[in-house]
Amino acid sequence: xxxxxxxICLLPAFSFVMIVFFLRWKEKVAAGFxxxxxxxxxxxxxxxxIETLARHxxxxxxxxxxxxxxxxxxxxxxxxxxxxxVMLVVVTTVGSCVQIYSVGYMHGDPRFxxxxxxxxxxLFSMLGLVLANxxxxxxxxxxxxxxxxxxxxxxxxxxxxxxxxxxxAFLTTRTGDLGFxxxxxxxxxxxxxxxYGEVFDKIAMGAxxxxxxxxxxxxIFAGAVGKSAQFPLHVWLPDAMEGPTPVSALIHAATMVAAxxxxxxxxxxxxxxxxxxxxxxxxxxxxxxxxxxTIALTQFDIKRVLAYSTISQLGYMxxxxxxxxxxxxxxxxxVGYYAGTFHLMTHAFFKGLLFLGAGSVIHGVHTNxxxxxxxLYNKMKTTAITFMIASFSIAxxxxxxxxxxxxxxxxxxxxxxxxxxxxxxxxxxxxxxxxRLCFLTFTGEPRDQHxxxxxxxxxxxxxxxxxxxxxxxxxxxxxxxxxxHHGFSSFVFHEAPPEHHGPSYAxxxxxxxxxxxxxxxxYLMYYKKSLSPDVLVNKFRPIYNLLYNKYYFDELYNVVIIxxxxxxxxxxxxxxxxxxxxxxxxIAWLTVLWADVKQWFxxxxxxxxxxxxxxxxxxxxxxLKYVQNGKAQFYTLFISIIIVFIGLIKYExxxxxxxxxxxxxxxxxxxxxxxxxxxxxxxxTNREIAQEDKV
Amino acid sequence: MFYYLALAxxxxxxxxxxVLTRRNTIGILMSLxxxxxxxxxxxxxFNRYIIxxxxxxxxxxxxxxxxxxxEATVGLAIVLLVYRNWKGIDSDNYSVMKW
Amino acid sequence: xxxxxxxGIVFWVLSFVILVxxxxxxxxxxxxxxxxxxxxxxxxxxxxxxxxDAEFLAAAQVLIYVGAVAILMIFAIMLTSNLxxxxxxxxxxxxxxxxxxxxxxxxxxIILIAQTHIWHYKTDFTPVENSxxxxxxxxxxxxxxxxxxxxxxxxxxxxxxxxxxxxxxS
Numbered sequence: 001x002x003x004x005x006x007x008i009c010l011l012p013a014f015s016f017v018m019i020v021f022f023l024r025w026k027e028k029v030a031a032g033f034x035x036x037x038x039x040x041x042x043x044x045x046x047x048x049x050i051e052t053l054a055r056h057x058x059x060x061x062x063x064x065x066x067x068x069x070x071x072x073x074x075x076x077x078x079x080x081x082x083x084x085x086v087m088l089v090v091v092t093t094v095g096s097c098v099q100i101y102s103v104g105y106m107h108g109d110p111r112f113x114x115x116x117x118x119x120x121x122x123l124f125s126m127l128g129l130v131l132a133n134x135x136x137x138x139x140x141x142x143x144x145x146x147x148x149x150x151x152x153x154x155x156x157x158x159x160x161x162x163x164x165x166x167x168x169a170f171l172t173t174r175t176g177d178l179g180f181x182x183x184x185x186x187x188x189x190x191x192x193x194x195x196y197g198e199v200f201d202k203i204a205m206g207a208x209x210x211x212x213x214x215x216x217x218x219x220i221f222a223g224a225v226g227k228s229a230q231f232p233l234h235v236w237l238p239d240a241m242e243g244p245t246p247v248s249a250l251i252h253a254a255t256m257v258a259a260x261x262x263x264x265x266x267x268x269x270x271x272x273x274x275x276x277x278x279x280x281x282x283x284x285x286x287x288x289x290x291x292x293x294t295i296a297l298t299q300f301d302i303k304r305v306l307a308y309s310t311i312s313q314l315g316y317m318x319x320x321x322x323x324x325x326x327x328x329x330x331x332x333x334x335v336g337y338y339a340g341t342f343h344l345m346t347h348a349f350f351k352g353l354l355f356l357g358a359g360s361v362i363h364g365v366h367t368n369x370x371x372x373x374x375x376l377y378n379k380m381k382t383t384a385i386t387f388m389i390a391s392f393s394i395a396x397x398x399x400x401x402x403x404x405x406x407x408x409x410x411x412x413x414x415x416x417x418x419x420x421x422x423x424x425x426x427x428x429x430x431x432x433x434x435x436r437l438c439f440l441t442f443t444g445e446p447r448d449q450h451x452x453x454x455x456x457x458x459x460x461x462x463x464x465x466x467x468x469x470x471x472x473x474x475x476x477x478x479x480x481x482x483x484x485h486h487g488f489s490s491f492v493f494h495e496a497p498p499e500h501h502g503p504s505y506a507x508x509x510x511x512x513x514x515x516x517x518x519x520x521x522x523y524l525m526y527y528k529k530s531l532s533p534d535v536l537v538n539k540f541r542p543i544y545n546l547l548y549n550k551y552y553f554d555e556l557y558n559v560v561i562i563x564x565x566x567x568x569x570x571x572x573x574x575x576x577x578x579x580x581x582x583x584x585x586x587i588a589w590l591t592v593l594w595a596d597v598k599q600w601f602x603x604x605x606x607x608x609x610x611x612x613x614x615x616x617x618x619x620x621x622x623x624l625k626y627v628q629n630g631k632a633q634f635y636t637l638f639i640s641i642i643i644v645f646i647g648l649i650k651y652e653x654x655x656x657x658x659x660x661x662x663x664x665x666x667x668x669x670x671x672x673x674x675x676x677x678x679x680x681x682x683x684x685t686n687r688e689i690a691q692e693d694k695v
Numbered sequence: 696m697f698y699y700l701a702l703a704x705x706x707x708x709x710x711x712x713x714v715l716t717r718r719n720t721i722g723i724l725m726s727l728x729x730x731x732x733x734x735x736x737x738x739x740x741f742n743r744y745i746i747x748x749x750x751x752x753x754x755x756x757x758x759x760x761x762x763x764x765x766e767a768t769v770g771l772a773i774v775l776l777v778y779r780n781w782k783g784i785d786s787d788n789y790s791v792m793k794w
Numbered sequence: 795x796x797x798x799x800x801x802g803i804v805f806w807v808l809s810f811v812i813l814v815x816x817x818x819x820x821x822x823x824x825x826x827x828x829x830x831x832x833x834x835x836x837x838x839x840x841x842x843x844x845x846x847d848a849e850f851l852a853a854a855q856v857l858i859y860v861g862a863v864a865i866l867m868i869f870a871i872m873l874t875s876n877l878x879x880x881x882x883x884x885x886x887x888x889x890x891x892x893x894x895x896x897x898x899x900x901x902x903x904i905i906l907i908a909q910t911h912i913w914h915y916k917t918d919f920t921p922v923e924n925s926x927x928x929x930x931x932x933x934x935x936x937x938x939x940x941x942x943x944x945x946x947x948x949x950x951x952x953x954x955x956x957x958x959x960x961x962x963x964s
Contacts, residue, residue: 633723637715637891644899651906697907699846702809704903706816708896713820715892721825721870725832728863729816732839735855736846743846750929753848754937757929760851760858761944765951767863771870772955778874779961 009127019117030113042092052085079133097465104462122148134194153243165239172236176226183219200269217277228260231288241303245359254348271325282322289315339408346401350393353469357387372448386470395431401477431518439526699740707733
């Protein structure tokens with residue numbers, strides 16, 4: 001099955017084509033077809049994962065050289081190694097759940113079929129991205145993913161906010177992609193190939209100097225920064241929540257934003273070779289994570305909280321990967337790689353679940369604002385319970401999946417105290433804001449009675465995926481239990497599996513304590529109400545304002561980038577309008593003037609010449625036509641004249657004063673004159689004849 | 696010989712003048728006969744003074760006479776036809792080949 | 795003018811008659827008179843032929859021209875007789891140019907003839923005996939093909955003339 005794993009990404013593509021061209025008008029068939037395709041992909045992904053396990057993680061690679069230049073080689077190929085296999089399963093699992101869920105969530109939407117075609121296109125791109133065996137292909141799919149993200153964020157393009165958000169997301173990620181492209185150029189120039197293995201071999205052989213390597217690594221990481229919404233390009237992800245919630249779950253929580261992490265993990269060999277680059281990655285991950293977590297503390301939009309949570313968690317993974325690269329570059333042992341990829345997997349499940357749950361809540365109460373919710377537990381038990389499971393998971397409570405992966409990330413920071421402390425602080429904040437969300441949404445008194453009365457549990461087609469994902473949110477982490485000797489760490493690894501060091505109970509206890517204390521604080525503040533959040537807010541008003549306004553990033557970008565750009569554009573527009581347009585208009589005016597002159601010239605001189613020639617010919621003909629008077633004798637006369645003339649010339653009987661050509665002309669003119677004379681006399685002759693005839 | 700040739704030349708010129716100026720088609724034909732005769736005089740004179748041994752000049756003259764007779768026959772037939780169609784044989788009148 | 799001795803009074807008389815009658819042919823208004831002057835002219839030309847030792851040709855001239863062609867002309871004139879005696883203008887509007895060209899041609903020819911001395915005149919010319927016999931031999935032996943062709947031409951013109959002049963039946 002592994003050798004046919006390209007089908008995994010082609011099935012959704014097939015579904016996309018079928019829906020767009022044939023099934024667009026049959027909504028149910030379109031949705032069913034799309035789901036069938038992704039389920040088939042899912043089954044195949046699971047089989048591929050099992051086969052990869054059976055191969056003990058040996059990579060399978062198949063490719064076709066479709067463009068070969070001297071010094072550069074483009075391939076189409078697939079690479080199935082443990083990381084790919086895991087990602088395939090994650091993507092298809094979440095994808096299947098989201099597609100099934102969408103049947104309920106998008107019910108009644110006028111562009112129902114189109115939504116499924118977009119989802120299929122996205123899954124094709126994402127699976128292709130995961131399966132690619134070279135940087136060139138991954139870039140193509142990378143851009144395709146960005147495109148589908150744009151389409152899906154702007155799915156409800158009638159809403160101005162959605163239209164703005166999709167533009168923002170597209171342009172922001174594009175900024176990062178530019179860096180990615182530069183990185184690709186560096187790779188192409190220095191390595192002459194895009195194939196992962198060959199590139200890493202070349203790098204290991206020293207094809208790039210350290211500086212170039214660092215630059216290439218950071219440029220490639222720039223792509224990941226854009227796609228994974230890392231600082232400073234994180235601003236698009238919260239706005240992307242304008243898209244339909246299943247899209248948020250699939251693209252902006254579980255898969256596409258994980259692509260950045262995947263890219264860093266995939267090109268880990270470059271980061272391992274560049275300690276500086278790795279450190280940049282780790283610091284950016286940490287900053288992003290911390291910043292997003294603090295922002296999430298203050299937000300009231302349920303999806304925005306989750307969006308910042310996503311950014312924060314992605315920062316976690318990036319940080320872990322960066323630390324792995326840094327530590328490995330310095331010869332130290334690290335679990336960062338395994339921790340990052342492990343967390344990538346578990347996070348995909350529980351964050352997908354959180355988003356789908358949030359979608360279910362929004363579907364029930366028709367609002368995003370948690371201040372208008374409350375007490376929804378009674379109305380939507382399944383949603384509430386699965387949401388809480390996911391919250392436990394992300395908070396890192398025993399025995400949920402989040403605990404195991406988060407523990408590994410904490411373990412990866414052990415050599416770096418600053419990272420360790422901040423990581424724990426982030427974990428605390430994560431637990432707090434997630435449970436703040438839970439308590440505000442599901443417990444307490446309903447704050448908006450009207451919305452509460454109309455709230456209802458979502459249909460089963462939406463709750464089943466929740467339950468399934470909840471199951472995974474609990475169990476997915478168990479593959480990496482520290483007690484297992486051949487767990488996740490011995491399957492997905494970079495170069496060599498980390499030594500199995502057994503469970504670190506102290507770390508677990510610290511982590512658990514942090515998580516529980518976060519939950520406890522949320523419990524006190526939002527359930528027992530023994531601590532008033534307002535007091536805290538008043539006490540730290542400036543900080544609160546800073547966080548509530550998301551560090552003023554949007555405003556900062558507005559002032560620093562967009563305003564100058566706009567004013568520059570404005571200036572350029574004015575310049576354009578006045579100077580360039582003036583110049584253009586002047587040139588146009590001159591051209592018109594010149595054209596007028598030419599037209600005049602054309603009309604009077606050229607046409608005049610042509611018409612004049614015609615006129616001359618016509619007049620000559622008018623004159624000469626009398627020569628052709630149809631009288632045989634006249635022709636004979638002419639012939640005689642010419643014969644005589646030729647004879648005179650031939651035998652030199654007349655003096656040729658100016659040579660014979662000119663004399664000929666003079667003679668001919670003379671004959672013509674004679675003709676005219678005879679013509680003028682003819683009238684009289686005819687009259688005479690007529691008179692004679694009467695006699 | 697000069698006088699014969701000069702006679703022929705003048706006769707030819709007179710014939711030419713007739714051809715060019717007669718209105719009557721029969722008149723034109725008669726003028727043509729004059730021109731033929733001028734040519735004949737030339738041929739015979741040359742035969743008489745230059746190539747006495749061969750009779751080529753006279754033979755040529757005989758052929759010319761024959762051709763002239765044929766020409767006169769056909770020409771006069773045409774004149775009759777023209778006369779029937781146009782009720783006149785003035786060459787001015789049948790100038791249908793004009794512009 | 796070495797050959798002037800050969801030019802007797804006969805030549806001058808004949809030449810005069812030829813030229814005058816020819817002029818009459820082209821200038822008289824009565825086409826019937828023209829035809830009569832043509833006969834006279836052609837007869838005089840036959841006399842010239844005799845002077846040039848071409849007796850057979852002279853006979854043929856009289857026979858064909860005077861006897862056939864001229865009579866043909868007169869018949870044609872008679873057939874279109876309603877015009878024959880009309881005293882209408884017999885020249886067209888080209889007359890001035892025609893006079894000019896003709897006179898020019900005549901002058902040029904005579905000047906040319908006078909200027910030309912390349913011909914080797916046979917002054918010691920002895921008349922060929924039995925020129926008709928020689929002519930007959932030439933016609934029947936050496937020039938038999940042109941002779942036959944010209945016969946066919948004559949026949950064709952004869953038939954053509956009959957076809958052309960035949961009155962169409964209504």
